[in-house]
Structure formats: structure tokens, C-alpha cells
Amino acid sequence: MTVDGSAKAVSMGDSLASFDSEFVQLLTPEGKRAEHPEYFLDLPAEDYRALYRDLVLVRRIDAEAIALQRQGELGLWPSLLGQEAAQVGSARAVTDNDYVFPAYREHGVAWCRGVDPLDVLAFWRGVSHGGWDPSEKNFHLYTVVVGAQVLHAVGYAMGVQRDSALGPDGTAVLVYFGDGATSQGDVNEAFNFASVFNAPVVFFCQNNQWAISEPLARQTRIPLYQRANGFGFPGIRVDGNDVLACQAVTAQALRTAREGGGPTLIEAYTYRMGAHTTTDDPTRYRLASELQEWQGKDPLLRMRTFLDHDKLAGQDFFGDVERESDELAARVRSGCVSMPDPQPSAIFDHVYAERHALLDEEREQFTAWIDSFEESAR
């Protein structure tokens, strides 16, 4: 069985790899613009520069967070390294009326939605389970149970339908998950609910090739975007390291959803260049050569090359971005280490919206317990 299984895995890997070329790409790894018959993106120079700035800053937040975890300031950190273009491109396609559901690695999306990086770090520091007001940013909290949020997104989209909030200026829902999540029942149920109810939702799957140590071949025997066919809505694969293609494809899918055209599955074909989280050791399960290959497709470098080559930005711009990145890094570091712990009694806060006799009783006992130490210390 073991021998058969691994043999199968190898051949599956091969067949998956053969689909690599089937994706929407508007910017090649060499930083050259590419044509696509259905998708195009023609932005003013400042918008290209803004995308590059986003890519740089979210990569910097990520680097600082990894360092902070190594210094004991964060409990855990899932790096987005390599997935910046997928996150920034898709998130910059979102309008103010749209609503976004992240998984837990979407620090780049959080950035684009205006969530303070320190609020994201508060989660990984163990200060709170979620540090921002979702309705203020139209950005839901991180969900750690893999795939659970995809159903929430579909339900939210069903609410949008009932509010008659569709139309060109209406609301679409964008939900993020990974290749591993596509194996979850919840994600498949979400696909089906969305299809049956024609819900205005865009499923954005960042296929970063690895679910911790398990390769794509352990999750699927067909390219992930083709799963959509079986559920009755379109699926499309985009070069996930191409910020322009990610923005163009997501914008189109959100438009379709807003205008009542139903769901789309986008598979952003990308690569998790770092570890799954700071507790992981990818050298145990993947080859260095694979990482090197993907480093050649780096989402930041190709955008910088493009800006340089097409003379869309000069040295002063790159210098400004670098300075801003340094300032942001300093703010993230100092903000993180000086973040206070919550009051102990916060354990009991917000468990219920209304009174609960047991919780009231236990809060009282806990407060008396804590106070007893303060009294004896006097």
C-alpha cells in the first residue's frame, strides 16, 4: 500500500505540474507585461507604485513579526512570504462595500483593509483572539479552524442577497483559504451552498503548494480551480505571484458577484517561501531546489523590475518606500514589545451578550481570589 501510494503521489504531482502554464498572467517573472485575451489591467503609474509599496510593506511586517517571534514577543507567526502579490492584488480589487473573510495568514489583506499591523500582532502575541472591529474594516477576524470561515462568507453573501444589496455599487464577499482547506467538508459545503443559492461570493484559494508538510498531491488529483466545475460555477487559475493578474482577475470575479452572476473560484498559484509557521521546519519535507525555483518568480522583484524597466518609478520613490518600511518596522517592533497584557478579569468579558448566572458567579469568585493576593501583599 505504501509503495503504491507514494508511486501514485509522484504521478499525481507530475500531472498537477503540467497544468502550471494554464493561468492568467499579466506580469512575467522577468517583470515584463504579458497579454491575456480576457484580462487586462491598465493603471496610472501611481497605482503601480502603490501596489509595489504594499508588497514591500507587508513583506516587512512579516519579517519583523518572524523576528519578534524568535525574540519571544509573539507566540506564533504564520509567514506570508511569497504570497504578497496574491494577497495585495486581490485585496486591492475590493471596494468599500465589499466584505472580506480571511483565514489566518492574510496579513497582506489586513494591511490593504486598513487594519493596524499591531492589531494583527496582538492575536499572535496572545493579547486577544481578534483585535479589530470587523464591521469597521469590512474585514472579518482571523479563523484558525481551517476552512470554517468559508461557510461564514457564503452565509454573509446570502444576507447580501436578502438585503437587495447587489448591483454595480453593491456588495460582494471575498473569502480566503488555502490548498489544504479545499479538502475540508466545510469548504465543499460552502461551494455547494454558494452555487445552489447563487450567492455573491468570490472564493480566493491561495494554493501555496504546501499544507504544513503535505504537498498539493495529498489534497487533490485535479487542479484546484477545476473543482468549481463540479459545483456549477466558474473556476480560474491566476499567477499568484503576479500582483496585476491577481487584481484583474479578482476585480472581474467581484464584479460578476455584485451584479448577480454568482460565485467564482480563483486559484492563486503561488508558493509559501517560508515555513508554515514559526514552529515548522520545511527542510524536513521539501527540497531547497524547489524554493530556489520559486525565488526566481518572486512577486516583489518582478514588480520592481517592471517599475524600473517601464520607468514608472525612480530612485527617489524606491528610497521613500525603503524609509517608510524602516519606520513601519520600528513602529511594529516598539508597539509589539510595549503592548500591555489585558486585565486578568478580561477572561470573562464578551463571552455572552446577555447575563449568564454561572459566568457572573465565577467572575465574582475570580475577582475575590485575585483581590485576596493584593490584600495579603499589603
Added chain:
Amino acid sequence: MSQITLVKGLNSGLRKALENDPKVMIMGEDVGKLGGVFRVTDGLQRDFGEDRVVDTPLAESGIIGTAIGLALRGYRPVCEIQFDGFVYPAYDQIVSQLAKMRMRSLGHITLPVVVRIPFGGGIGSVEHHSESPEAYFAHTAGLKVVACANPADGHWMIQQAITCDDPVIFFEPKRRYWEKGELGTSVAPDPLHSARLVRSGTNCTVAAYGSMVKVCLDAASVAEAEGASLEVIDLRSLSPLDMETLSSSVRRTGRLVTVHEASVFLGMGSEIAARVTEQCFYSLQAPVLRVGGYHTPYPPARLEENYLPDVDRVLDAVDRALAY
């Protein structure tokens, strides 16, 4: 006053809730044209439309997960899980998402979702149709758990659960669905999370909920003929528990027997026994005794009357308590 069944009581309560608040929705399997397999939602889709009474795909996790999303958008979904034994596919969404999201959001999010679950045995059905999973949910912080026992409570409690801003797991004793009682519309309903003294007595308190309230009332009638006076309490709310009503009764009678269909081991009776022992230690004349199901899967229907607590098993426990 006219007598109605528990099904009718629930149905009219749901109808009121749909009338009172346009954000209230019903979702589940077969809740539309069919009116639910027990007809609890009969006629509601016809009168409130397919957008408000939604026949969902056959996927319990999907029902609860999308209900959470609808609640995030401002709706108040009432989900029907067709049978107790089918709630487990939704367990993750209930326990990890529905129960915890408010705390996760530091109070920014409110999820007023009701999950209706017909529970318990006694209807001669096949496997997975007769279970009592209430303790799993009562153990989970962030959820409120209630069980109705009669048509009037079905009518009022479902409306109270729907207006509650917390998620409520709402257990309906399916073997009582067709039993009749007074609706009592002129009386203001008791608070959702209060227990109710349903029969006064002096020798021993018997506490139950759902289907077992009737069994305990029947046991009290038999006991009376035999010269023992039982006080019967319908707990109604399992999380939070109304310990005040329960403890004040036990302080008067000095004895407590708990009764439920669910297994005794780590069941609601175990928690109640521990709390009553802490709160009424000097009033107790006997240890708290628990009557309930055995530590077995729910048996095939031909054996269920051996599994389910009945008048004799309640009285046997009462006798043992009185013999101390």
C-alpha cells in the same frame, strides 16, 4: 382555553417571531414545503416566502456555518437540525465558531442564532434518532442551552430564544410533540433561564427537563398515593442553570433526584448533584441520586423502554433517597 400540541405551540411561536422581526429566518432540511419532518415549521414558507424560510442543502455544518454568516450580516437565523443524532457534523461550527466568535471579537460581534434540536427517544425510531446530546453543548461556554417540556413553553421559549442576543441551543422533546396542553397566552411568560416548580411537595425534590418532566409528574402522583410527597422542578434552562430555584427546593425537602434521558455519566445530573452538594450540604438528608440513560449507545427501539427512565426508576431512586 383550547388545548394545542407542542408542535403547534412551537409553530405559532415561530410564526410570531417571523411576524415581529423581518430579520428572523428559518433554515434547515425540509423546513419549507414539507413543514419539517415533524411539521414544526408547517405553513411558514408559504406565508413568509422562500427567502425567510429556507430549505437548505443537506449539510448540517453548512446550515450552521451559513447561519453564522447571515447573523454577521444582521439576520437572526433559526436553524432546524432534523434529529439529535445529526447535529454532530455541525458540532465544530457550533462549538468553535458560534460559541466563541463574540469573545473572539471582543464583543464587536453578536450572533443571535437559535439551533432547534428535536431530542430524546421514545418514538420507536432507528439509530441516531433518539439521542440526548445536551451536555455537550451545556459544557461549552458561549452557548445558552434550554429545553421546553410543554406546548406553552414551546410557544414562549422559542420566541425568547430568538430575541436573545446569544446563541441558543433549543432542545425539543420529540416524544412530547403530539401531547396537548394549554397555551396560556394571557399570562406573561417566565424568564427563559428560570426553572419552574411544577408540583409542590415536602419529602424529596425531583428535577428534570424535556420529556422527563411528565415522567416525574406521573411519578409524583404515584408517590402521593403511596404516601410520599414529591416536589417536581422543570429546569427549562441547562445553561445557565437556575440554581436558586433548585437549591431553595432542596433546602426544604432535604433530598434530590435528577432525571434525564442522557447517560448519567457526566450528564446534567452530575453537575447538578455537585452544585447542590456544595450549596445545600447541611440540608441534605441523602446523597443526590441520578436517574438517566446507561453508558451505552442508544439501544434499538425494541429495547428503548429498558433504557429510558420511567416512573418506576424514578420512584426507585426516590425510595433510596428516602431510606437514608
